[in-house]
Amino acid sequence: TATVTFTFTERVTGFGTEDIQYDTSKGTLSALTAVGTDGKVWSATYTPRPNIESADNTIRVSLAGVLDAQGNAGTGSVSSGNFSIDTKRPEVTVTISDERLSAGQTATVTFTFRESVTGFGTEDIQYDTSKGTLGALTAVGTDGKV
Template identity: 45%
Template structure:
């Protein structure tokens, strides 16, 4: 029912046969990176369902993520065994933790940290993840001002222009 699972999720697997079958159980399946519950049948035994639970292996997304059914484990009402095997479509499991906190780390770099009157410099702010809403009101800029910050395409690197005030010889610990 869901082929793109997150950590801790399960999904229903539906197996549909062209005729009633008997004997279907979990040993008939090959399930990489997960497990199935015991399959249960509808009244006419043509549709069976099971719950798939992925393992906690990180980012399980590859061509082998299919649930395979060995048909030789089932029989029809005439007691004929199934032949061959069938496979589901590929599935993925994303086990990365959910992002529940805002950014906690950023670096600020000035292209030139020794300016003379009338000069400006580019300020680069780099975040560890994409951010939105950065504006000049988010900064405290003693002895100068910043232009409106502009973001790169993935919103992790923002740039602004710093313009110092014309106060002479402003060289102290508050110039950050």
């Protein structure tokens, strides 16, 4: 989750979730909470949906329904900076260089991930240890995918 903070230059009324625009297929935003008592700062929690990978995301506020203490409505809209979402789990393809091995032969097993990963080790690999051994893992390239 991420905390989204909305900071106005002066005290406002009429600010609600209906003034906030974002792609709801990628995440949800909690109810707004006033931060302090001056009516200038509000926050909400953004929770990305599972299995999403998106590099282009913003949260936009329409100012038309937001009023200052004198009753002046805001105009236009303001957008957050861009943020990325990655809630997809790692996916891997496993290939072996030789599908028919005899005693004394070896084969190269290649693990190719969809994206860069960390923490992958031989302890994550399951195979029948009574039928062979697996050597140390060696990274192929520098992108952390193979």
